[in-house]
Amino acid sequence: MMSRNLTEFQRNVIVILRNNGKSWTEIAREMREKYSKTVTKRGMQYLWKKYLNTGSVRDKIRKGRPTIVSPQASRAITRICKANRLLSVLNITHTYNTSAVQNVSVSTVQKILKKYGFRSYSAMKKPYLKLHQRLRRLSWATTYSAWGADKWGDVVFSDECIFQSYSSSNKLLIRRTSLEKNNAAFIQPVMRHGPHIHVWGCFNSNGVGLLKRINGNMNAEKYQKDILHDIDIVGKCLVFPKAAFVFQHDLAPPHKAKSTQAYLKNKNIEILPWPGNSPDLNPIENIWGILKRKVRPIQHKSAEELWNEVQSKWYKLSRNLCQKIVFSMPTRLELVKKSKGHPIKY
Known part of the structure; x- marks a missing residue:
């Protein structure tokens, strides 16, 4: 969106001009002359609507692409890992996908295991005890x-x-x-x-x-x-x-x-x-x-x-x-x- 290319100062200018009763055409003309030629009426209107709803012109903090795996699926994957700690990520993925409604990739399983603290380590060597x-x-x-x-x-x-x-x-x-x-x-x-x-x-x-x-x-x-x-x-x-x-x-x-x-x-x-x-x-x-x-x-x-x-x-x-x-x-x-x-x- 256009508003992402504007600085916080430029966004505040738009809000101030709109509060002063200027039309979107007038605001667009002034912004293009003084600040940015990429300003559009639609973009300023989105910015104004966000300001009215949130009281701020700042963008929300984005956390990246949302995961497609539900919390229930994540717990199911960790249960498979806990049941057999010798399974590779590939085998855990295969085991989960055999009974899952929605298949997941190996990289997704790896990220889930990492999130819950399951990493791959070399097993400690200790004497066998009867x-x-x-x-x-x-x-x-x-x-x-x-x-x-x-x-x-x-x-x-x-x-x-x-x-x-x-x-x-x-x-x-x-x-x-x-x-x-x-x-x-x-x-x-x-x-x-x-x-x-x-x-x-x-x-x-x-x-x-x-x-x-x-x-x-x-x-x-x-x-x-x-x-x-x-x-x-x-x-x-x-x-x-x-x-x-x-x-x-x-x-x-x-x-x-x-x-x-x-x-x-x-x-x-x-x-x-x-x-x-x-x-x-x-x-x-x-x-x-x-x-x-x-x-x-x-x-x-x-x-x-x-x-x-x-x-x-x-x-x-x-x-x-x-x-x-x-x-x-x-x-x-x-x-x-x-x-x-x-x-x-x-």
């Missing part, structure tokens, strides 16, 4: 939910981890053009048998303990001889000036071996019972994740070079970080109870 494992996690969380931050601060958490250079599991984001895809400067080198190390570490709310390198395969005898031989001293150092600590390790075969249990009993070390297949409950897993992000993924030519950097980054982890992670234990237990034993976000 029913009896979930029940044990739930029972464990209930048993230790009475522990506060101070009690969890007495626990020395431990675990093993593998660090590897030239790993394809480390995503390297590079900004480039489509033509630079095969440029050597923008390629992530991957070695099938790149330098890697196997380590064991422990920590608690006061900071990190010793980090030990494991050579070869781990068994019960090696675990006791190379890892646990000084765990009583290491644990006491971590909870100093307290004299007692609680030691945590998972249910790996070397850990739950009878000889290992007897070895720790002889050292008078209290063991924290642990539910199986529960890395999300062990705060040291968060420490490993942080450490892996700090260690450069590519720039190691040998296992010794990788070991040196892992050690360097390990002993620089702050006490505040360790404390924050350990003190998340009460929250983890509450989440386990809320999820009825299923994996949690940690």
Whole structure:
């Protein structure tokens, strides 16, 4: 319409001239001479009518093309999505159109799902838990939910981890053009048998303990001889000036071996019972994740070079970080109870 091409000032001039009793022919002549040659009588009459109805010469805010899909149809599409979260947008569209009165396009379905917050994400990978494992996690969380931050601060958490250079599991984001895809400067080198190390570490709310390198395969005898031989001293150092600590390790075969249990009993070390297949409950897993992000993924030519950097980054982890992670234990237990034993976000 003509009025869309007029400024707000020009529209006000038309209203003022009309209020002063001038005819549309006179107003059109004056507007064409002074302001715009595109002014028409019909356009000014539409503008005057809008002014009389709304008291304003401004256009209404336009929200774009109205949707042809009703709210009921939108809810039906979201129900299909909720019933099977693995369906693609194409399959959701096909399922809806098979029983709908009015067919919708894939792009329309995609917009509806986006509007209701259903976007496509990569599924989180968590260990598979059988029913009896979930029940044990739930029972464990209930048993230790009475522990506060101070009690969890007495626990020395431990675990093993593998660090590897030239790993394809480390995503390297590079900004480039489509033509630079095969440029050597923008390629992530991957070695099938790149330098890697196997380590064991422990920590608690006061900071990190010793980090030990494991050579070869781990068994019960090696675990006791190379890892646990000084765990009583290491644990006491971590909870100093307290004299007692609680030691945590998972249910790996070397850990739950009878000889290992007897070895720790002889050292008078209290063991924290642990539910199986529960890395999300062990705060040291968060420490490993942080450490892996700090260690450069590519720039190691040998296992010794990788070991040196892992050690360097390990002993620089702050006490505040360790404390924050350990003190998340009460929250983890509450989440386990809320999820009825299923994996949690940690």
